[in-house]
Amino acid sequence: MDPKVKEEIENIIDLFKRSNLGEFEIEKEGIRLRLRKDIPAISVESTGTAAKPAIEKETEKSEKTETEEDLIPIKTPMVGTFYQASSPEATPFVEEGDIVEAEQVVCIIEAMKLMNEIKAETRGRIAKILVEDGHPVEYGQTLFLVKAE
């Protein structure tokens, strides 16, 4: 994007932020910008009562870097407990820096006493392990970030 245009948009957003407006729309030279403030009840700066999710939402942070670095997430398809190895004594399935092949088991999710193997979908290098061994995970949570090779 033209840096001048970008700056202009930033200015407008800033203006809007400082205003009491709920909605804002502007069209100029082929660019239409629409801003809206709301979703008050679930705003981030909400007071003490807000739920503190028990499970760290590392996904949010990581998914930003991911886009920048072309990282592919491996997510859990079920709720359960994350294990890096098949037993406490065993060596982990994978560690950061390892190359994994498609269909290779990367971890286990225990759900209702059953051990479910989670597999990589494509070949790549484990860039980041996002959950600690033995920690609970929720549906859809990102477990690993993989850099395609």
Add this chain to the structure above:
Amino acid sequence: MDPKVKEEIENIIDLFKRSNLGEFEIEKEGIRLRLRKDIPAISVESTGTAAKPAIEKETEKSEKTETEEDLIPIKTPMVGTFYQASSPEATPFVEEGDIVEAEQVVCIIEAMKLMNEIKAETRGRIAKILVEDGHPVEYGQTLFLVKAE
């Protein structure tokens, strides 16, 4: 953004903030600006329960024309009943088209059995009488529009 344009937008937002408007849209020289305030509880399209002011708010309509034609309003400083004449048989103090002088009585507002004379503040021609004889008026309601002469 052109600082002049930015200033203009800021002015408009400020204007809008201080106004009673809920929504605002303007298009000018390729720029379209749309503003909205979230004053939900008092939106105009509110359902049947909304208060129907007993007293016709002719002010609203009229004040627009006023700006266009440089009309000066004569407002009532009190709540009461509007009378165009000193008694039912008497001729009205003023009629549309009449020239009034500063300090000339233009009507009577009856409040608590007292007859209060309302006077013009400046010389001018009565462009419009906005309230019907014998009708109630609320505080600040515009009674006459006067065109300065």
Add this chain to the structure above:
Amino acid sequence: MFSKILIANRGEIALRIIRACRELGIGTVAIYSEADVNSLHVRFADESICIGPPPSSSSYLSIPNIISAAEVMDVEAIHPGYGFLAENAHFAEVCESCGIRFVGPTPENIRAMGDKIEARKLMKKAGIPVIPGSEGVVKNKEEALSIVKKIGYPVMIKAAAGGGGKGMRIAHNDVSLANAFLTARTEAEASFGNPELYIEKCIQDPRHIEFQILADKFGKIIHLGERECTIQRRYQKLIEESPSSAVDKKLRKKMGDSALRAAKTIKYMSAGTVEFLLDREGHFYFMEMNTRIQVEHSVTEMVTGIDLVKEQIRLAQGDKLRYHQDLIKLNGWAIECRINAEDPENDFLPTPGEINICQFPGGPGIRVDSHIYPSFYIQPFYDSLLAKLIAHGADREEAIARMQRALTEFEISGVKTTIPFHSTVLNNPLFIRGKFSTGFIDRIWSVKAKSEEA
């Protein structure tokens, strides 16, 4: 006291249970589908965990995901709310086998009342009046025809596994009976995976009267008076009250005793509801027992002052029931309107979408149970209940006046809701005089629709 409970539900009932837990000092875990990440039940719970994608079948109905969530979050009990898994005996069993308390009745209780044909037989044996009809499953339309010869038209064909009006058809003659029988069977099979049907005589102009039950595991059992749920549309309750203008003290005693007997017959434990039909002559008939907390429990709370969800949790803990039948009194009158995201002018079609303005009524005697807020997005995946608006007054007249007043204050914009529909009903002279039966809405609302077309 439990230290932590998982709430296996969403919407207003999840919030209702969280409120009860907070007041009892019990920690809460909310579960949610990906569609509900911004829900109030997630916000107000102490902890929360995503358990699946938007469709209920993979989230709020997924027993493995819910049990896993309960295990990783280390809860002592699961409250199922209503709908979803609330009356799933298998789920209650899985909970118990995993060492998690199910806040509700025993799996046996659920099974006993879940099969409507078996429940009907049990009740009949216990001396509780049931609607005249087939002894058990009606296998084919020939058998149906022979039963109708005995009991006469009109008749109601119902699903053995039924509930919520599904697999239910009315028949007025032999021709419609044959058709109705087949469609009911198809619907029952599709809805419940069980095509079994039975037949009951249609009660003319009945009223729907149900009794709230509380029972502990020591065999102590009481009822908290009746609720009237006669204002329905296609078997969906829309307005509920407590007490009922059709029930006097003597009838309350009689029906209450039958409700207690029904619950005792199956050794019921927890909060539950025994539903009856009441005919024009004051005869009543057992219809079914709901083995869960119901949407309309709130009107009973208003008139008895008893928090049913808290009691349900206490009973699940194994506490003794704290109330005695002769100390239960109904104070005043309560009415509930279910505010749904449905368009009453368009055959009550659901209206998913984003809520813009959302302004609740307030003042004396008004209670709102709702999970919505400005900019809340109504998902198309789940039911359309947005809010329960409850009015409590010293008598029915005051409760109606308060409800009328509160409906005028309640503003929801962005989607159509049933608020205008409720205003119409609450101002209907027959409703105000308490003169109605279950056909009331179909009658007044279709007339209204027609007169507006004209």
Add this chain to the structure above:
Amino acid sequence: MFSKILIANRGEIALRIIRACRELGIGTVAIYSEADVNSLHVRFADESICIGPPPSSSSYLSIPNIISAAEVMDVEAIHPGYGFLAENAHFAEVCESCGIRFVGPTPENIRAMGDKIEARKLMKKAGIPVIPGSEGVVKNKEEALSIVKKIGYPVMIKAAAGGGGKGMRIAHNDVSLANAFLTARTEAEASFGNPELYIEKCIQDPRHIEFQILADKFGKIIHLGERECTIQRRYQKLIEESPSSAVDKKLRKKMGDSALRAAKTIKYMSAGTVEFLLDREGHFYFMEMNTRIQVEHSVTEMVTGIDLVKEQIRLAQGDKLRYHQDLIKLNGWAIECRINAEDPENDFLPTPGEINICQFPGGPGIRVDSHIYPSFYIQPFYDSLLAKLIAHGADREEAIARMQRALTEFEISGVKTTIPFHSTVLNNPLFIRGKFSTGFIDRIWSVKAKSEEA
């Protein structure tokens, strides 16, 4: 029944009165200053009329404008609410002389209780215990000193025309007495246009207990039990309850009888409140009688089920009182928190400005009386009450649990409010145990402020 009433007030109480009128089928006229054009009381009234510019003196206190409004809008009665003209005997007289019913007591009732010195004399004569002190007006500090010689320090200097803590000063010794006497006089003169003062002994660690009265014009009079308003800050009530944990059945009977005698002595008619101080030994003393509906009337409504504003209107119409003393029962426990636009961390300074988010709590036992909504602008011209949050439970424990829970759900953003303050108090062990006196807040809150500075 009246057909139309003008509500000479604003904010939550205007809305409260509109709600009562709607439920009674009475038309309503809202008055408003130019600053209040977007208020809910204007919106929810059937009709509305602007009566002046923002300052109260030219609008809500302007008798000519209000009476004119009542005349042009053709109303039969005026409800004054609380504050503004509610206890202005002259206004009540003007109403009557214009043929407009004043919804409240007679001008004589207002006058009799408006002069605190005369009221105290009357009560003493009627055998109601009053706080030891001066017989009448204390003319100068020499006279003050001679009175204190008899009754002993500490003493309270009060304004004859007083109310709301204005013109009130405490003195612990001769030096502070001299100063306090002069500042109290200046303040009394400035606030009420009447510099007259009297002196009472300070009751140590008292509780503020008041009785709600209802009386018809035929001389029938009852009380609806007590309210405890001990949780105050600088004589401003912040939290009220009914019943009181300091009052048992026997004391309720004794104080109730005194309250009835106080009202009977002046032939009181309408709703009113007799305020007492209760000392540590269980002795109680008449303080004053408020001849209006009070902010905290709602807690009495919750436990009695009686709508006080409706009754007040019925009594103003000349109806007979519909209740009997022995049928009045207090069901459960109710607590009210006044949510003000004040910064509790900054000496409770008012915080006018625009509200952004405004999310009310709900669920069982919760009532909200409020005139605010998202984007509501809090005007600097009027008082800072934003909402009354009321919790009702089966007992005090449940009422407290509900209030704690509701406070966590109540969200107001854009301006600071007293919500966090109330959460602190509701979780204070002494408050929970019911162990407090009128000095409670000054003690716990200043300690809190200091510990946070450290």
